[in-house]
Amino acid sequence: MLGLDPDPARLWAEAASRAGGNGPAEQAASAVAAHCCDLIDAAGPACVAVKPQLACFERLGAPGRIALGAVVAHAKTAGLLVLADGKRGDIDVSAAAYCQSLVGTTATPFGDVGGLGADAFTANPYMGADTLGVLIEGAREAAAGVFVLVRTSNPGAADFEDLELAAGGTLWERVAESVDALGAAGELSDVGAVVGATAPQHVARMRELMPRTIFLLPGIGAQGGRVEDLAPAFAPGRAGGLVSASRSIVFASEERGGSAAEAAREQAEELRAAAWALG
Amino acid sequence: MLGLDPDPARLWAEAASRAGGNGPAEQAASAVAAHCCDLIDAAGPACVAVKPQLACFERLGAPGRIALGAVVAHAKTAGLLVLADGKRGDIDVSAAAYCQSLVGTTATPFGDVGGLGADAFTANPYMGADTLGVLIEGAREAAAGVFVLVRTSNPGAADFEDLELAAGGTLWERVAESVDALGAAGELSDVGAVVGATAPQHVARMRELMPRTIFLLPGIGAQGGRVEDLAPAFAPGRAGGLVSASRSIVFASEERGGSAAEAAREQAEELRAAAWALG
Numbered sequence: 001m002l003g004l005d006p007d008p009a010r011l012w013a014e015a016a017s018r019a020g021g022n023g024p025a026e027q028a029a030s031a032v033a034a035h036c037c038d039l040i041d042a043a044g045p046a047c048v049a050v051k052p053q054l055a056c057f058e059r060l061g062a063p064g065r066i067a068l069g070a071v072v073a074h075a076k077t078a079g080l081l082v083l084a085d086g087k088r089g090d091i092d093v094s095a096a097a098y099c100q101s102l103v104g105t106t107a108t109p110f111g112d113v114g115g116l117g118a119d120a121f122t123a124n125p126y127m128g129a130d131t132l133g134v135l136i137e138g139a140r141e142a143a144a145g146v147f148v149l150v151r152t153s154n155p156g157a158a159d160f161e162d163l164e165l166a167a168g169g170t171l172w173e174r175v176a177e178s179v180d181a182l183g184a185a186g187e188l189s190d191v192g193a194v195v196g197a198t199a200p201q202h203v204a205r206m207r208e209l210m211p212r213t214i215f216l217l218p219g220i221g222a223q224g225g226r227v228e229d230l231a232p233a234f235a236p237g238r239a240g241g242l243v244s245a246s247r248s249i250v251f252a253s254e255e256r257g258g259s260a261a262e263a264a265r266e267q268a269e270e271l272r273a274a275a276w277a278l279g
Numbered sequence: 280m281l282g283l284d285p286d287p288a289r290l291w292a293e294a295a296s297r298a299g300g301n302g303p304a305e306q307a308a309s310a311v312a313a314h315c316c317d318l319i320d321a322a323g324p325a326c327v328a329v330k331p332q333l334a335c336f337e338r339l340g341a342p343g344r345i346a347l348g349a350v351v352a353h354a355k356t357a358g359l360l361v362l363a364d365g366k367r368g369d370i371d372v373s374a375a376a377y378c379q380s381l382v383g384t385t386a387t388p389f390g391d392v393g394g395l396g397a398d399a400f401t402a403n404p405y406m407g408a409d410t411l412g413v414l415i416e417g418a419r420e421a422a423a424g425v426f427v428l429v430r431t432s433n434p435g436a437a438d439f440e441d442l443e444l445a446a447g448g449t450l451w452e453r454v455a456e457s458v459d460a461l462g463a464a465g466e467l468s469d470v471g472a473v474v475g476a477t478a479p480q481h482v483a484r485m486r487e488l489m490p491r492t493i494f495l496l497p498g499i500g501a502q503g504g505r506v507e508d509l510a511p512a513f514a515p516g517r518a519g520g521l522v523s524a525s526r527s528i529v530f531a532s533e534e535r536g537g538s539a540a541e542a543a544r545e546q547a548e549e550l551r552a553a554a555w556a557l558g
Binding site (some may be wrong): 005007008009011016019023024025027028031053055056058059060061062063064065066069085087088089090091092093094095097098100101106107108109110111112113114115116124125126127128129130131132133149152153154155156157158159160161163164165166167171174175178223 | 286288290302332334337338343348367371374385390391394408412433438439
């Protein structure tokens with residue numbers, strides 16, 4: 001999975017030169033869109049999905065939202081799934097509004113307003129199973145999926161996620177049980193889990209608690225995770241694990257040399273080969 | 280604090296009639312902006328801040344972001360603080376991007392792009408203190424504040440937030456200790472806590488764990504919380520608690536009769552009087 005976390009100050013030069021529009025926000029947003037589309041063209045053939053990080057677009061205001069829509073459309077045309085990475089979570093009516101925004105539509109007196117049209121989105125479990133339930137229900141209505149944070153890839157995951165519970169096990173294990181229970185019956189569940197690739201010692205236990213769950217595995221590359229350590233994620237087959245990389249692909253030419261696009265393509269192909277060797 | 284959770288299907292009629300623009304998204308967004316501005320004019324004088332729920336605007340796409348900007352500007356002109364309610368949380372670079380989006384600016388080769396210009400925003404602690412630290416640092420640079428979810432107002436708060444830890448206490452108590460530790464020195468901390476008004480039995484304990492923290496207290500009115508039960512929140516003075524209400528104000532005329540604006544103003548004034556009687 002190709003992470004799209006565009007930093008307007010570090011875009012591919014050729015894409016940045018195609019910026020249009022009036023004023024910094026429109027110019028930066030059009031450059032960001034061009035950069036992401038070029039990246040999709042280069043690395044997309046080695047991927048099944050793109051994962052735009054929503055804040056990177058939101059910080060450019062309304063033009064950023066237009067750029068995000070253009071990137072989503074480009075990814076879909078390229079045959080890729082789109083996972084909107086915003087880690088949302090909120091009470092009932094607000095959770096439903098996030099579903100409308102990301103995967104659904106909004107009824108208004110002026111006609112229906114389409115959302116982003118993502119195929120899935122990430123969600124934060126802190127507020128409880130009722131908040132996840134609303135997100136999952138809204139996603140199902142749109143034939144979309146949800147990936148719930150279980151054990152993340154950052155060092156601070158130890159602060160709360162790893163806490164030992166009085167009843168036994170850790171918080172993330174309790175969340176994993178909830179993710180397993182919330183998923184629909186079937187060979188693979190429709191509720192996925194975000195499982196940091198930087199703590200591979202936990203992946204086998206996660207697979208035990210969530211046997212039918214698709215794992216989204218961020219943290220490969222720039223964050224230090226290694227795909228070779230993730231074999232248990234692929235126990236249910238190749239579709240059981242989605243390895244996500246972002247900075248290691250977009251800036252691959254800094255290590256590999258060559259053009260940014262060529263290096264990104266090679267890096268993504270290598271990552272695919274490494275992941276599929278496990279599945 | 281006035282919650283702004285506009286549902287395009289339930290806007291004040293007079294505001295909806297002022298909709299402009301082309302197509303459903305622009306028309307709905309302009310109607311939402313008119314509605315929120317009317318609500319601010321009616322109930323704002325009884326409030327210190329507005330709390331726009333971001334998903335309600337995001338679901339209208341780029342026009343929704345323009346509407347949100349207009350509402351923020353209107354609230355500031357009315358002398359109100361703006362708390363962007365998105366419950367964000369993510370790893371380092373992504374957390375920094377949320378700060379740029381909500382309270383900061385983004386450097387681009389085309390010039391700086393301003394963010395929403397909020398005075399504070401809500402954050403989700405699940406991923407750990409390092410993710411909160413980045414959000415708090417970004418907020419400080421913008422002279423803004425952060426309110427961290429501690430114990431929320433929904434029934435599912437019992438699922439994870441209330442879990443008993445092996446080391447003693449609950450998860451939310453551990454988060455509360457972290458919120459207290461992350462705040463800057465001073466009479467009142469610059470890191471606030473979201474503390475559901477629907478579980479008043481916990482408020483005294485929260486005040487014990489977070490003596491200098493400003494409590495944002497949602498859940499009054501439509502969610503069943505009563506302001507009279509929240510006295511410990513105001514122990515450090517009136518500024519120690521921010522009581523938030525949304526649906527009970529915007530739809531006050533359904534119970535009170537009269538015009539929507541008049542009923543909203545009366546309802547907000549009563550809530551202020553009840554809260555200040557405690558402070």
